[in-house]
Amino acid sequence: MLTLGELSPRMGTPVEKDSVVAASDRNPVFAPWLDLRAYKIQDPVERLRFLRQEMQALESEGVSPRGPRRSTGHWRWAVGAGVALIATLAAVRPAHVAAIAPQPAPLARTPLVSAPRTLSTLAVPEKVWRVESSGTLETYSNGLRVDLTFAEANKARNPYPVFPLEGGATPVRYQSAPAGIVYHTTESNLADFEETENRRLQWLGRNLLEVVHDEHAYHYVIDRFGRVFRVVEESDIANHAGHSVWADSSGIYVNLNDSFLAVAFEAQTGEANSVTAAQIEAARMLTEMLRSKYSIPAGNCVTHAQVSVSGVNNHIGVHFDWASQFPFAEVGLPDNYARPLPSLTAFGFEYDSAFVQATGGPWKGLGLAEAQVEREAAERGMSVARYRAILQHRYSDVLGVVTGAESEEGGS
Ligand SMILES: [Zn+2]
Structure with missing residues (x-):
């Protein structure tokens, strides 16, 4: 079985014997110092520009960012792949940070469900x-x-x-x-x-x-x-x-x-x-x-x-x-079970004990939605029941618009 490090970068053919290097040196990864300096630059375009300049300087000196050059083919690949990697990370960083930041502990799983894939969460492809x-x-x-x-x-x-x-x-x-x-x-x-x-x-x-x-x-x-x-x-x-x-x-x-x-x-x-x-x-x-x-x-x-x-x-x-x-x-x-339910916060919906039982929780989002409704009722100086009634009236109005549009569609 071939591993990534055993394939040449462009053709997917085995690497020549004379270019074999230690396994830890085959990965196209930046030196930690370069990585850290790059990540101190907030603007992604500036960060990429910095990395390109550093890479060109290193390449012109014949120095690998990991150390002395050992294989020309590998080195060129490492630069290209490394820049691409950093560019990709820069581009996806806001999304994956947002995705993992509020993530609570994984839910209890049945045996058929595999372990949480933290890596896949981080590595969501851009395209x-x-x-x-x-x-x-x-x-x-x-x-x-x-x-x-x-x-x-x-x-x-x-x-x-x-x-x-x-x-x-x-x-x-x-x-x-x-x-x-x-x-x-x-x-x-x-x-x-x-x-x-x-x-x-x-x-x-x-x-x-x-x-x-x-x-x-x-x-x-x-x-x-x-x-x-x-x-x-x-x-x-x-x-x-x-x-x-x-x-x-x-x-x-x-x-x-x-x-x-x-x-x-x-x-x-x-x-x-x-x-x-x-x-x-x-x-x-x-x-x-x-x-x-x-x-x-x-x-x-x-x-x-x-x-x-x-x-x-x-x-x-x-x-x-x-x-x-x-x-x-x-x-x-x-x-997403932790998200406040819009049906509660926008339209005053409620739930019963049977639903709570079905959630096996209840979800964090239910409690957050309840708290939001209570807070907004208090801000308006009215009871929760009165505020919910107003929200429920709004739902009737909205539903009228939606079903009106649906019946128009059906008649067209
Ligand atoms: Zn369904």
């Missing part, structure tokens, strides 16, 4: 692109493979309203690109994940895909073996979220069928979590691809249980899928 498409299979630069056997068009995504955080029911803007991802479980029948169940596992997965296809239920399904199937085209809407609410720093999204993409795990939520390690790895790559393609913020990658609200009363959590144990860290995301 994931489609390498090739055969008509039935797409391959992406991060290793993602998407099976297109069940892919089909549905109703096109029309511009959807985004509401202001500050209040009111007048949209702050309309947009057409997906704003986020909602993760689901299919809650379908499952076989034991054993080799002896192979035929039944495949049969159940195929049946599920046919149902999801007929219902246009999700954009993507990840089966028990970690295979990713596109079922509804990303440009179209899937019938996945029903009454639902989420928000980011730019506005509030209501009824997320129009605005969020749906990724479903072939799995059942509950104590005996049935998600496989292969599914989680596939979800990580699919999430990377979708985030790269649509510039989706990490905070907008959430579970159905987090966004679901009732259409008949003021309670959240009509749908319980992924109410607990969503593997945010392994999928390369911060713990």
Whole structure:
């Protein structure tokens, strides 16, 4: 088996015998002093300029930043790769710092779930692109493979309203690109994940895909073996979220069928979590691809249980899928269970003990949202109940705008 250090930089062929160096010297890494000086420069462009100047100076002197030059080929590669590495780190630094900064301890996992992938969280690629498409299979630069056997068009995504955080029911803007991802479980029948169940596992997965296809239920399904199937085209809407609410720093999204993409795990939520390690790895790559393609913020990658609200009363959590144990860290995301729920803070929704039980927590975000509502009520000199009633009235107004737009779409 060849390792990275045993391959030549450009051709992928084994390195000549005379250029073999100690293993620790093969890695294209900067000398620590250069690294530290570079990171003291705040501006990324200035930092890159500094590194290039230093590298050119060193190269012209025939000195490797790690020490005496031992292999011309390796040295040139080390400079190029090192600059590229620092440039990449400079560019992704704000994103990955933001992603890991608030991250609390990982959630308790079932045995099938692999250990938290801190490295993958740090190494989220800046850009994931489609390498090739055969008509039935797409391959992406991060290793993602998407099976297109069940892919089909549905109703096109029309511009959807985004509401202001500050209040009111007048949209702050309309947009057409997906704003986020909602993760689901299919809650379908499952076989034991054993080799002896192979035929039944495949049969159940195929049946599920046919149902999801007929219902246009999700954009993507990840089966028990970690295979990713596109079922509804990303440009179209899937019938996945029903009454639902989420928000980011730019506005509030209501009824997320129009605005969020749906990724479903072939799995059942509950104590005996049935998600496989292969599914989680596939979800990580699919999430990377979708985030790269649509510039989706990490905070907008959430579970159905987090966004679901009732259409008949003021309670959240009509749908319980992924109410607990969503593997945010392994999928390369911060713990979004810790985010205050916009349904509570913007629209005065409440929850009951059954929902708290389903969360297995409760989530940190529930407590933060409650505290925010109490604080804002106090600032207005009114009771929490009165303030919630005002927020709930706002939801009715907003829902009127959304359903009005939806019925216009249906009639057009
Ligand atoms: Zn769901």
